[in-house]
Amino acid sequence: MEKQYIPVVGTAFVKDGKLLISMSQRSSKKGKFTLVGGGVELGETYKEAAVREISEEIANGFQISEDELEEILCFREPALSDPNLNIEMHMMLAKKEIDVELLPNDEILEYRWYTLGEDDSILATAIKDHFIPWAVENNIMY
Helix, strand or coil: CCCCCEEEEEEECEECCEEEEEEECCHHHCCCEECEEEECCCCCCHHHHHHHHHHHHCCCCCCCCHHHEEEEEEEEEECCCCCCCEEEEEEEEECCCCCCCCCCCCCEEEEEEECCCCCHHHECHHHHHHHHHHHHHCCCCC
């Protein structure tokens, strides 16, 4: 039987070589920071899902459009929240800077700007194993 994969999106916001990471209610159970993102709803494109998740998680009036997102990576791995679930992550790079104050909310407990060289044990594998190598190779993080 073929594995089933749940489609999810994650969006990377990078400013001055630093990556925005967030501790969501769900990821806090594992003590790992993730990207802004979540599940793709039935009928949504990956970019539509990313726009929705960004507006829900960053909130505070922040708006981003689909043309301000670039899909950069797609990979499959076990879900952080439940290793028995398999996800297919569609990772986006935001081309728009966050222009609102980042405030904890119903979904996000904490936001941080992560710098290369910091302790990476706090990061979800999607960031540590996939995004950071891509970002370093493409001079996005330094």
